[in-house]
Amino acid sequence: MRAGTCAWNCGRGGSPLRYANAERSMAALRTLRFPSCLAFCRKHVNSITGRSFAKCQARFLSSVTERDGLQVSHNSNTGVVTLSMNKPPVNSLNLEFLQSMHKTLGEIQDDQDCRAVILTSGLTNIFCAGLDITEMYQPDDKRLREFWTSLQDMWIRLYSFPKTTMAAITGHSPAGGALLAMSCDYRVMAENFTIGLNETKLGIVAPTWFIDLYVGILGQRLSELALQTGKLFTSEEALKVGLVDQVVPLNDVIPTVEKELSEWKIPALARGMTKDVLRRIYWRKLQETQDVDTESFVFLIKQEKVQQTLGLYLQSLKNKKK
Numbered sequence: 001m002r003a004g005t006c007a008w009n010c011g012r013g014g015s016p017l018r019y020a021n022a023e024r025s026m027a028a029l030r031t032l033r034f035p036s037c038l039a040f041c042r043k044h045v046n047s048i049t050g051r052s053f054a055k056c057q058a059r060f061l062s063s064v065t066e067r068d069g070l071q072v073s074h075n076s077n078t079g080v081v082t083l084s085m086n087k088p089p090v091n092s093l094n095l096e097f098l099q100s101m102h103k104t105l106g107e108i109q110d111d112q113d114c115r116a117v118i119l120t121s122g123l124t125n126i127f128c129a130g131l132d133i134t135e136m137y138q139p140d141d142k143r144l145r146e147f148w149t150s151l152q153d154m155w156i157r158l159y160s161f162p163k164t165t166m167a168a169i170t171g172h173s174p175a176g177g178a179l180l181a182m183s184c185d186y187r188v189m190a191e192n193f194t195i196g197l198n199e200t201k202l203g204i205v206a207p208t209w210f211i212d213l214y215v216g217i218l219g220q221r222l223s224e225l226a227l228q229t230g231k232l233f234t235s236e237e238a239l240k241v242g243l244v245d246q247v248v249p250l251n252d253v254i255p256t257v258e259k260e261l262s263e264w265k266i267p268a269l270a271r272g273m274t275k276d277v278l279r280r281i282y283w284r285k286l287q288e289t290q291d292v293d294t295e296s297f298v299f300l301i302k303q304e305k306v307q308q309t310l311g312l313y314l315q316s317l318k319n320k321k322k
């Protein structure tokens with residue numbers, strides 16, 4: 001069926017629903033259980049649904065699912081999926097959340113209608129608080145290993161993601177939160193928040209694959225200073241050192257990412273292969289040493305001194321409220 005003609009022969013061929021992709025609008029109409037022969041005519045869509053055209057159009061263009069702390073919104077007009085972390089209070093990455101992110105990213109990767117992903121947060125003031133410290137404090141041995149393996153798997157998937165990924169950093173983004181953002185292809189951050197690898201402040205050591213990303217972005221000298229001191233950069237500082245690509249007022253973060261995405265009109269194969277060439281050395285390095293990496297993580301976490309410092313850090317977070 002051609003866009004521009006009404007299949008119901010109502011004579012309104014001049015006012016088709018203006019979708020760029022006729023097949024997509026057909027699919028959207030089917031999900032609303034319209035007989036396919038009713039497609040494209042605004043007059044008939046309105047008379048059947050009783051909705052305004054704008055409301056109908058909004059339903060055609062997006063689908064939203066929410067599961068295990070993640071909201072996935074698919075805009076079928078732009079092919080952009082927004083993956084929003086929604087796990088109060090601070091989007092900390094625990095075992096189940098990491099597994100959920102891994103699974104969801106896999107589904108998005110397989111979605112032929114998706115060309116890009118925006119990673120963001122549904123919580124106020126927080127992008128992601130990093131790893132869930134309670135997973136590392138007085139841990140169960142088996143769960144600790146599973147937790148770390150899930151982080152490795154999720155990171156490999158995100159970092160090697162073949163489609164374009166952009167981080168809309170709408171709040172604080174320490175440690176593992178910074179890792180998520182750094183793994184995306186482009187980063188837009190809201191003003192007046194912080195981002196960085198602050199692990200030493202917790203008495204732990206960022207693993208090599210976190211550090212590799214940092215050095216790749218900041219360079220050796222700045223990484224040495226920032227990592228040893230556990231520095232968290234303000235949004236404005238992060239922009240200066242290249243940790244993020246743009247800093248804008250909070251309400252402009254998502255529109256800015258969307259605008260940037262609309263400007264990335266690059267042939268998908270060429271862009272994806274170039275990204276792969278640049279990144280595979282890092283994720284393959286981890287993939288080939290996953291067991292060793294897990295063992296050194298477990299070894300470090302089980303040190304008495306590390307447990308003491310983690311306990312104190314957790315307590316200091318709780319004491320903030322008092």
Ligand SMILES: CCCC/C=C/CC(=O)SCCNC(=O)CCNC(=O)[C@H](O)C(C)(C)COP(=O)(O)OP(=O)(O)OC[C@H]1O[C@@H](n2cnc3c(N)ncnc32)[C@H](O)[C@@H]1OP(=O)(O)O
Nearest residue numbers: 089092129130131132133134172174175176204205317318
């Ligand atoms: C080889 C080892 C390598 C290990 C690598 C680790 C990488 C990591 O990601 S380690 C985690 C580093 N994360 C942090 O240091 C962030 C700590 N949190 C904060 O700085 C602040 O919470 C915040 C700036 C993110 C938010 O501040 P806000 O004032 O809005 O909220 P809070 O009152 O501080 O927190 C609310 C609530 O959440 C708990 N919480 C915060 N962060 C974490 C976390 N990462 N894991 C677990 N729980 C966390 C905090 O204790 C509060 O809990 P209660 O409501 O029960 O008091």
